[in-house]
Amino acid sequence: MTMMNGKEYIESLRTLHPEVYFFGQKIKSIVDEPMFQPHIHTAAMTYELAHDPEYEQIMTATSHLTGERINRFTHIHQSIDDLVKKVRMMRLLGQKTGTCFQRCVGLDGLNGVYVTTYNTDQKYGTDYHERFKKYLLEVQKNDWMPSGAMTDARGDRSLHPSKQTHPDAYLHIKERLKDGIIVSGIKAHITGAINSHEILTMPTRTMGEEDKDFALSFSIPADTKGVTYIFSRQTNDTRRLDGVLDGGNPKYGIVGGEAIIIFKDVFVPWERVFMAGEYDFTNELVETFAGYHRSNYGGCKVGLADVVIGGSNWIAEAHGINKASHIIDKLTEMIAMAETCWSCTLACSYEGYKTPSGAYHINPLLANVTKLNITRMVYEWMRLAQDIAGGKIITLPSEKDLDNPETMEILTECFVGKEGVPPMDIIKMLRLIENMSVGAGLPEAMHGAGSPAAQKIMIARRSGIDKKMELARTIAGINRDKYFEKIIGKDETAHWDEVKKKIKEKKVQIY
């Protein structure tokens, strides 16, 4: 088994030649394009840390297929411990990059498809699971990063896929051949797409019988003929071309580097097809994937919170306000919120379960609660980071003015803080806080892994509200309470009759 390091991962991308467009131009080399490099560095961190003895316990796992050591991002969770280590890995990588490291989507796709293909085969006698295991072996052997491509373009959301005016609004089977299928359609905002080795597709919603051709999952190499990528913009992205400082996180960028993927008459061999018409398993695949993915957010975003909390405290110290009670209070709020989200993700991992396939899944209710908290709390802790950092985060001069001999000196004086703190360090930290708290990372926390409404649907569906009503009925005295009757040693009705009688007789003592 190969376990690539960061540099080897970057070099491995050179062997692929995906058709990528950005800013109206076809990109010749993904690796050499400055607009893409921060995203590539971030994904490379998922490879690099696997080789550091300090982190290998979290970053690597033992393959259940071969017994060999593999990068955890290619692993199928075999225990509760694996689920817990997965979210620990997410937090760690958030801490090391301060942004989205992209590779978790593919990991969740691998696990989601693994679980669902097993169940599909049980019902239909198909061989999707065996096919998928062979593919998984390849992923592990080559240490590939597959992008998890779930969300379709979707067109008119009120209509099912088969009823759309534009058939490519959802990825679908155009033709079934002896040796494979021909597919077309559009997947939208796919994280890490342009710097992945493979694409693993999944349906984006529950499908009905009329949507059979849209009930589809497969994998293909990223540079397969007929696949085109259009890289998306992010807040302040072109600052990367202006210098080093203004981007805020020049090494690792901002959010995951999303792209639209267009499939036009793409051939997929049967051995790479994992769902082709089994519409009654679309819901399971979507929910299984979403459960894994939503649980991650209590790891990665908390890792980012660790960075922004540290940055906020550093700025407060540099400005000489770190002892002010309101600053301590704000930082404590930020920490408490971050650790609340961390508790959620640990809980949904520890409360996980073994699926019929043997793979472990998180507790879906708690995973959705985790993500719903993230959609709110990230905004709140980033608001506090902005509050502590001050207005400078949106009024900083450009790097070019800081470099200009005519303005350099006066600007540097303008940013002097506590004695001994270099003004340029203050500017660097303010830019990082701007990058993390003002930019695209916020709506990413809102919509990544599904919007809040999607989490609420899942929470409502899985909360067991009927059982909660039973509990309330029993406490309220509508239902019989057998334990209360055991405690008092008699029938409840008789007991309350006695109590009422004693109250009437002004005897306060009940027994």
Next chain:
Amino acid sequence: MRSIGLRYCGGCNPQIDRSKVIENLKEALKENGVEVDFTTDRQSAVDIVLLINGCMHACLEEEYLREAYSPQFISVKGEMVDDQYIEEELIPGFLIKKIMDLFNT
């Protein structure tokens, strides 16, 4: 008479009504003319152990799988029995089949 040892999980937040599942199982066994002695006494020798976990996390399994437990056990875990998803109302019927299979082997 055949015997089944009942083991309940702690029941912190069950997805199923565990006692009702067992009540319905007992009734269904009776209707099928199968006489079974149920016990919750952990010291009693039994033919089968039935783990009744309220949810799929299956706390009881941790203990039983770790100890390579004998006799054999069937694990109800929320709307799942062993490695199959089963709706709550169908669990007793499904259990009867499993129990009879184990009694007959």
